[in-house]
Amino acid sequence: MRDDKWLFQILDEVWDKYFLDVPQDNDVRIVWGRKARTRLGSIKEESIVAEKGNKMHPATIITINSLFKDEAIPEYVVTATVAHELAHYAHGFSSPLEQKFDKPHAGGVIHQELARRGLGSLEKRQKKWLRENWREYIIKHFPPKRRRVVIRWI
Template identity: 55%
Template sequence: MRDNTWLFQKLDEIWDENFPDIPQHNDVIIKFGRKARQRLGSIKQEAKTARDLLNKNRKTIITINGLFRDLVVPEYVITATIAHEMCHYAHGFSSPLDQKFSNPHQGGVVTKEMKARGFTKELQLQKKWLKDVWPKYLEEKMPYKPRQRRRRKMVIKWI
């Protein structure tokens, strides 16, 4: 079953296998989020108050597209998504590590990092699947709904 426990094990494996040099100085949480068309995953560090921002070791949260719970979605799509977010972590984005670039996607740094860490195959397969299958999949599972016309509420103003 693909639940948050499964995701956590997956992150653990990926970290141990492909990111063993990346230290973990904070708690890292991974979970399925909302179903989305565009966003495969995201990484953030929570800060509820300005004071939280001062804590470099505050919690990191990796969120994975809720549609990826579906077993029809190949595992390599999720592997590549987790690896992508881990590259951001390694580069010091949404993590306690020193920030290596000014922009998280500067000059294809994530793709380069993924390839260097052994995800060339997953990257290719993911790209192909997103191109060949994802649009049809979305049409079936998350069709665009025409926006409902809303009646404007009549407002009577008393002057």
């Protein structure tokens, strides 16, 4: 079952396997977000209240599209999405690390980062699967709401 724990394990594994040199200098959380057609994942920095005590502290929140809870989506698609967000973290976006670029997606920096870390083929498989399946998946499982047409007789 793709619950919160499953999602956290993906983050943990990706970090341990591919981002071990990237220090975790703050509280990093990963959560399921809303279902979305185009946004697969996102990363933000936010002050949160720890469960114990009531002090606010800065944390990084990685949010993953809830459509990925469906087992029909290959696990590597989710893993690649998490890796993409971790690359942002490594570049100092939504993280306490030094910011390395002007913009998070400047000139293919994510692709280069993933390739450098041995994640190039994973990213490629993710993109291929999305290209071949995502559109159809969305139409079937998360179609845009139909506009209600109101006809008035006057």
